[in-house]
Amino acid sequence: MPPSPTSGVPPILDVLDVAVEYGGVPALSGVSLSIAPGEVVAIVGPNGAGKSTLLKAIMRVEPLSSGDIIWRGNSLIPATPDKVARSGIAYVPEGRHIFGELTVEENLRLGAISRPSSSTDLAEARGWVASLFPVIAEGRNRHAGLLSGGQQQQLAIARALLADPDLLLLDEPSLGLAPLIIDAVFESIAEIRDAGTAVLLVEQRAQKAMEFADRSLVLAGGLIADRFGDGRAIDQDRVRAAYFDHSSSQDADG
Numbered sequence: 001m002p003p004s005p006t007s008g009v010p011p012i013l014d015v016l017d018v019a020v021e022y023g024g025v026p027a028l029s030g031v032s033l034s035i036a037p038g039e040v041v042a043i044v045g046p047n048g049a050g051k052s053t054l055l056k057a058i059m060r061v062e063p064l065s066s067g068d069i070i071w072r073g074n075s076l077i078p079a080t081p082d083k084v085a086r087s088g089i090a091y092v093p094e095g096r097h098i099f100g101e102l103t104v105e106e107n108l109r110l111g112a113i114s115r116p117s118s119s120t121d122l123a124e125a126r127g128w129v130a131s132l133f134p135v136i137a138e139g140r141n142r143h144a145g146l147l148s149g150g151q152q153q154q155l156a157i158a159r160a161l162l163a164d165p166d167l168l169l170l171d172e173p174s175l176g177l178a179p180l181i182i183d184a185v186f187e188s189i190a191e192i193r194d195a196g197t198a199v200l201l202v203e204q205r206a207q208k209a210m211e212f213a214d215r216s217l218v219l220a221g222g223l224i225a226d227r228f229g230d231g232r233a234i235d236q237d238r239v240r241a242a243y244f245d246h247s248s249s250q251d252a253d254g
């Protein structure tokens, strides 16, 4: 069993001893983690570590070769990606995947499709995402493909939030963005967390993500190489060791 995330609060997500292979080659082995409601957990690690694969496994986009994923007490193994999305897990993949030929408004409507029927007023949710992300307030009829990288990232997160998730999976939200824009994206993630949504944040910017998150895991070579948080200070030498003990490639900072 993975260590319990925060004392006394039952987790909403349990990843249990998960393995994923691509054509027989292991990409994840024995990966276990839990997330409590409203918690931010960072996954850092070098290129090819399996970070994106972990998010795809949770979304049921990639099949598990062993292990289980428990969401609010039920296994996600029988679920399709669509069903996972409707059950309260929203996913912003690496590279954003907004629809460039559609307008901002049309992209947002696609997010609202996965909104559970039990959710509160959509107009209220739209007001909240518009207050979080200036790109939406600036004009809903603009073509998404004409937005800057930072604006597209805001739109991708806004679209995910309109599905009213209890858990948001973010794959490298800072990738390719200027430092000021990255700060703005992290500020929005803080507001999302403060509104009660748990976040699983995959980031190459290890130090920034680990300082921001409640807890952090270093994934390297498909294994969880180390865990940080629970009040322990983040020792950068220990982070580097976790990167290099399990992989030969990248630098721990970025």
Ligand SMILES: Nc1ncnc2c1ncn2[C@@H]1O[C@H](COP(=O)(O)OP(=O)(O)OP(=O)(O)O)[C@@H](O)[C@H]1O
Residues within 6 Å of the ligand: 022, 023, 027, 045, 046, 047, 048, 049, 050, 051, 052, 053, 054, 094, 204
């Ligand atoms: N569709 C696929 N088919 C075959 N191999 C894959 C596929 N997707 C990923 N892999 C391999 O699985 C391993 C983990 O990849 P993954 O994309 O999960 O890593 P990552 O930690 O997200 O890397 P990055 O930081 O570059 O985004 C890598 O060796 C990668 O080459």
Ligand SMILES: [Mg+2]
Residues within 6 Å of the ligand: 051, 052, 053, 094, 171
């Ligand atoms: Mg990746």
